[in-house]
Amino acid sequence: MKPNLRRIRNLLFSFALLGSFFLQNGCAQTNKSAPFLKQFTPGKMWPDVNGVHINAHGGGILFFNDTYYWFGEHKSERTSSAQVGINCYSSKDLYNWKFKQVALPVQDSAGSDIEKGSVMERPKVIFNKNTQKFVMYFHLELKGKGYSAARVGIAVADNVTGPYTYLRSLRPNAGVWPMNMTDEQKNAKATLSDFPEWWTKEWRKAVDDGLFTRRDFEGGQMSRDMTLYVDDDGTAYHIYASEENLTLNIAELSDDYLSYTGKYIRVAPGGHNEAPAIFKKDGTYFMITSGCTGWDPNAARLHTAPSIWGPWTQHPNPCTGPDADLTFHSQSTYILPVEGKKDAFIFMADRWNPRRPIDATYVWLPIQFKNNLPVLEWKDKWDLSIFDE
Numbered sequence: 001m002k003p004n005l006r007r008i009r010n011l012l013f014s015f016a017l018l019g020s021f022f023l024q025n026g027c028a029q030t031n032k033s034a035p036f037l038k039q040f041t042p043g044k045m046w047p048d049v050n051g052v053h054i055n056a057h058g059g060g061i062l063f064f065n066d067t068y069y070w071f072g073e074h075k076s077e078r079t080s081s082a083q084v085g086i087n088c089y090s091s092k093d094l095y096n097w098k099f100k101q102v103a104l105p106v107q108d109s110a111g112s113d114i115e116k117g118s119v120m121e122r123p124k125v126i127f128n129k130n131t132q133k134f135v136m137y138f139h140l141e142l143k144g145k146g147y148s149a150a151r152v153g154i155a156v157a158d159n160v161t162g163p164y165t166y167l168r169s170l171r172p173n174a175g176v177w178p179m180n181m182t183d184e185q186k187n188a189k190a191t192l193s194d195f196p197e198w199w200t201k202e203w204r205k206a207v208d209d210g211l212f213t214r215r216d217f218e219g220g221q222m223s224r225d226m227t228l229y230v231d232d233d234g235t236a237y238h239i240y241a242s243e244e245n246l247t248l249n250i251a252e253l254s255d256d257y258l259s260y261t262g263k264y265i266r267v268a269p270g271g272h273n274e275a276p277a278i279f280k281k282d283g284t285y286f287m288i289t290s291g292c293t294g295w296d297p298n299a300a301r302l303h304t305a306p307s308i309w310g311p312w313t314q315h316p317n318p319c320t321g322p323d324a325d326l327t328f329h330s331q332s333t334y335i336l337p338v339e340g341k342k343d344a345f346i347f348m349a350d351r352w353n354p355r356r357p358i359d360a361t362y363v364w365l366p367i368q369f370k371n372n373l374p375v376l377e378w379k380d381k382w383d384l385s386i387f388d389e
């Protein structure tokens with residue numbers, strides 16, 4: 001073979017090899033060299049210690065035994081439904097993450113709640129000091145049913161990284177009224193069929209007055225986007241988008257965190273909030289949420305309260321600067337208190353990529369405070385020393 005022809009053949013062979021590597025691994029997994037990271041670069045690919053883009057979307061973090069554990073949705077290349085399950089990563093410094101294992105794998109058996117192809121979103125894990133168990137809650141949608149199931153899934157483990165044992169799914173607080181609903185609202189007779197048109201003034205008033213709470217009273221309240229919060233006294237709360245995503249609920253969990261005490265409130269009725277993320281500073285509870293626009297970003301909302309039970313007050317969007325009205329093209333998932341630093345909180349958000357869910361990136365930003373309210377400013381890069389300034 002002539003040298004030129006040989007060079008062309010070798011070149012074609014190299015392209016074929018490269019192509020098959022991309023096909024097998026996808027863009028998100030091609031970088032095998034593992035840089036040691038010393039800063040956050042919001043919105044960029046984030047390689048784990050093996051050089052593979054972190055796959056833990058809609059996640060939350062648990063700090064346990066001097067280590068951070070990040071739990072999030074494994075996302076695949078073509079679908080947002082669960083093909084693998086809930087992933088767990090660990091880190092000592094918050095920049096460099098090691099994949100530990102699939103903490104809660106999807107199940108093979110047809111009809112299982114967490115069957116491959118179901119939707120398992122926004123997992124959060126908390127540690128129960130009484131039982132010494134790790135408890136995971138996540139938003140569950142049953143396979144083939146779109147987003148109509150609106151349930152919460154509960155799983156438990158003896159080890160932080162899992163494997164977690166799936167216990168059950170439910171709609172919270174069946175047969176229980178929220179603490180902040182009046183007798184008049186509980187006994188009101190209006191039903192959905194009285195409102196052929198939504199978003200009218202009358203419909204809004206009826207939603208405010210518990211139209212959907214009454215509809216779902218017997219079977220339990222709908223539960224979609226969610227987070228968990230453990231207060232200083234060890235009491236845990238499940239915060240979830242309910243009533244067709246129109247109203248948030250905050251519900252107290254039992255001592256073992258595996259069920260509900262029946263104490264719960266409705267927050268921002270008809271306010272259409274998703275993606276709740278919460279923290280406490282100087283006795284005030286701060287909650288950042290998003291509006292409801294599917295995978296597309298929208299403006300974040302800020303709510304504060306002097307007690308978890310309210311009253312909750314809404315404030316203007318905490319984001320400032322360019323793209324503030326789109327939360328910098330992201331949606332909140334968790335707010336992480338940084339260990340060992342006072343008043344240091346990281347806003348964690350997802351920049352979704354519904355066309356290639358695996359390539360969705362993470363937007364982590366430091367929470368700054370102005371006039372005692374959180375402020376989020378875009379940063380191309382930053383590190384934890386910002387909290388020492």
Ligand code: DGJ
Binds near residue numbers: 058
């Ligand atoms: C927005 C939610 O916040 C996400 O978790 C996901 O459920 C998408 N909607 C689905 O459209």
